[in-house]
Amino acid sequence: MRSDESDENPGVEIGDEGSSMTDASTAEYPSNPVPKKKRITKWNGEGTKLHKVLNNKYVRIIILALAVYFFIVSIKLMGSGFKGLGADFADELIRTTSNPLVGLFIGILATSLIQSSSATTSITVALVASNPAFLPNAIPIIMGANIGTSVTNTLVSLGHIGRATELKNAFSAAVVHDIFNLMAVSVLFPVEMGTRAIWGTGFLEGLASRMADGIGGSSGFTYLGPVEYAVKPLSEEIIKLCDGHYWVAVVIGLVILFITLKLLVDSLKWLAETRVQKIIDRYLFGRAATAFAFGILLTALVQSSSITTSFAVPMVGGGLLTLEQIFPFTLGANIGTTVTAGLAALATAEPAAVTLAFVHLMFNVTGTVLIYPFKRIPIGAAKRLGGFIAKNPKFAIFYIIILFYIIPGVIIGISRLW
Numbered sequence: 577m578r579s580d581e582s583d584e585n586p587g588v589e590i591g592d593e594g595s596s597m598t599d600a601s602t603a604e605y606p607s608n609p610v611p612k613k614k615r616i617t618k619w620n621g622e623g624t625k626l627h628k629v630l631n632n633k634y635v636r637i638i639i640l641a642l643a644v645y646f647f648i649v650s651i652k653l654m655g656s657g658f659k660g661l662g663a664d665f666a667d668e669l670i671r672t673t674s675n676p677l678v679g680l681f682i683g684i685l686a687t688s689l690i691q692s693s694s695a696t697t698s699i700t701v702a703l704v705a706s707n708p709a710f711l712p713n714a715i716p717i718i719m720g721a722n723i724g725t726s727v728t729n730t731l732v733s734l735g736h737i738g739r740a741t742e743l744k745n746a747f748s749a750a751v752v753h754d755i756f757n758l759m760a761v762s763v764l765f766p767v768e769m770g771t772r773a774i775w776g777t778g779f780l781e782g783l784a785s786r787m788a789d790g791i792g793g794s795s796g797f798t799y800l801g802p803v804e805y806a807v808k809p810l811s812e813e814i815i816k817l818c819d820g821h822y823w824v825a826v827v828i829g830l831v832i833l834f835i836t837l838k839l840l841v842d843s844l845k846w847l848a849e850t851r852v853q854k855i856i857d858r859y860l861f862g863r864a865a866t867a868f869a870f871g872i873l874l875t876a877l878v879q880s881s882s883i884t885t886s887f888a889v890p891m892v893g894g895g896l897l898t899l900e901q902i903f904p905f906t907l908g909a910n911i912g913t914t915v916t917a918g919l920a921a922l923a924t925a926e927p928a929a930v931t932l933a934f935v936h937l938m939f940n941v942t943g944t945v946l947i948y949p950f951k952r953i954p955i956g957a958a959k960r961l962g963g964f965i966a967k968n969p970k971f972a973i974f975y976i977i978i979l980f981y982i983i984p985g986v987i988i989g990i991s992r993l994w
Contacts, residue, residue, distance in 0.1 A: 636843060643839035645806065646832055647890075648883055652811040653829030654691055654728070660815075660822030676716045676769055678991040680761070683720020685984035693725035694880060697917040697936060701929045708928035715768060715781060718917075718936050719761050720984075722910065726753040727980045728882040732889045733972070735834050740966045746893030747972060748962030753885055753906050754979070755954040760943030780942070784934035788927055840890045861897055864904040871908020881913035899955055907948065910940045 673679040687696045700714045700721075733750040736742040768778040777785070818824040861867045875884045888902045914937040947954070965972045 639839060640843040643836045643843060644887070647836040647840060647887065649807050649811050649814075650829045650832035650836060652807050653814060653825050653832065654731075656811060656815050657818075657822045657825035657829060660820075660825070673713055673717065675991060676713070676765075678988060679713055679716035680720040680765060681984035681987045683717035683722075684724040684980065685720075685988060686717070687721040687724025688727045688980040688984070691728050692880075692882065693721040693913060694917070696721040696724070701917055701932055704932050705926040705929040708926065711928045711932060712772070712778070712781065714932055715778065715935050716765065718932065719765055719768075719939060722939065723754065723757045723761060724980060725882055725913070726750070726757060726885070727976060729753060729886040729889050730972075730976055730980075732833065732886045733893070735838075735890075736893045737969045737972070742893040743969060743972075744962045744966035745895070745899070746889050746962075747965045748899050748958040749889045749892035749902055750885075751961050751975075752899060752903055752954050752958035753910075755957050756903075756907065756943070756947060757910075759947050759954060760939070763946060764939060764943060780935050780938050781931070783938050784931045787934045787938070788931040840894070842894075856896065861901040861905065867901060868904040868908040871905040871910075872912040873908075875909040875912025876915045881909040884909045884912070899958060903951060903955055904948070907940075907944045911937065911944070914940060 673682050683696060687693050690696065697718055700717050704710050704714050730747075730750040730753075733743070733746040736746040764780065768780050772778040772781070775782075814828060815825055818828075859866070860870050871884065875881050878884060885906055888897070888905060891897045892899060892902055914933065917936045918933040961975075965975070
């Protein structure tokens with residue numbers, strides 16, 4: 577019996593002792609409920625007053641707006657810088673072309689040098705307006721300009737180097753534009769040259785000529801989109817401060833680009849955690865047709881596919897959108913950018929120039945109709961290339977230099993020797 581009691585009593589004593597220890601512990605170390613942490617993308621560190629301010633949603637919206645503005649300023653600065661460095665050379669290239677294949681590569685190189693397909697097509701339209709017989713030679717240049725214009729968003733994707741997942745997504749989003757344009761040219765260039773050899777007029781030229789019939793020119797006018805009005809004063813002031821040293825403008829543009837890209841990606845990751853992503857998914861990129869129409873409208877307003885497609889790159893890199901969602905948007909941007917050449921052509925009041933503007937439009941429309949049903953090919957190729965570049969970032973530079981500069985330069989150089 578004593579044994580049983582000793583077995584029971586210590587248990588009670590231990591329980592009481594444990595209870596009293598718990599009470600003492602509670603008195604000495606009062607327990608406070610631990611607040612639940614919000615899942616939110618931090619900028620850098622946490623706990624300081626500065627970072628609490630930076631994580632305020634209104635501050636983030638302001639930072640996002642400023643990042644977008646200076647991102648566009650950086651694109652304009654690089655474009656103006658490259659244009660200043662290579663405008664005379666590009667103009668000379670365009671004027672001296674006679675071979676259609678060489679004309680195609682001249683379009684690529686000229687646009688890559690001045691970072692603007694709008695500039696290349698406008699120069700070409702002006703040449704056709706002054707000499708309508710130049711129209712057949714101008715068509716391959718317009719096709720090449722479509723390839724060359726994608727160099728800008730490919731350069732933008734390099735801002736994600738050092739962050740493998742972001743680089744993979746961003747580079748894929750950039751090169752899907754390259755791949756689509758290369759596919760379109762590989763189909764439509766032979767068709768245009770073949771039909772020209774058989775019937776004397778190419779397929780696109782004939783189609784555009786019929787569309788241009790009855791279209792009269794207007795006295796010259798210039799349209800500046802809202803983005804141009806917003807960024808032009810600052811970018812022009814910076815160009816003036818460079819005092820003719822266009823390479824300085826390019827360097828400043830690159831510095832601003834890399835800084836704003838970091839801010840953009842952080843802001844877009846934050847947006848991905850808010851209702852904004854649902855709005856973007858549902859109303860802008862939820863359906864291919866909506867994204868396609870949005871690409872046309874936005875690019876027509878800002879008059880630069882380089883800006884609209886470049887802005888889509890960090891959106892994919894930051895995880896706000898997928899490659900599949902921005903592909904139709906990119907095709908829409910290709911069509912929207914033809915507005916610039918159309919306005920330039922109407923300003924000349926020359927039927928041949930208007931025809932060339934319609935060639936530009938129909939090249940993009942026809943390419944979209946032919947290639948979009950096989951969208952898995954460009955999207956799949958872009959994903960594989962993006963994965964390779966994420967593992968081997970240094971090859972991204974080689975890709976840009978070889979595709980946009982070395983290959984066109986070598987082919988043009990060889991043609992000049994004969």
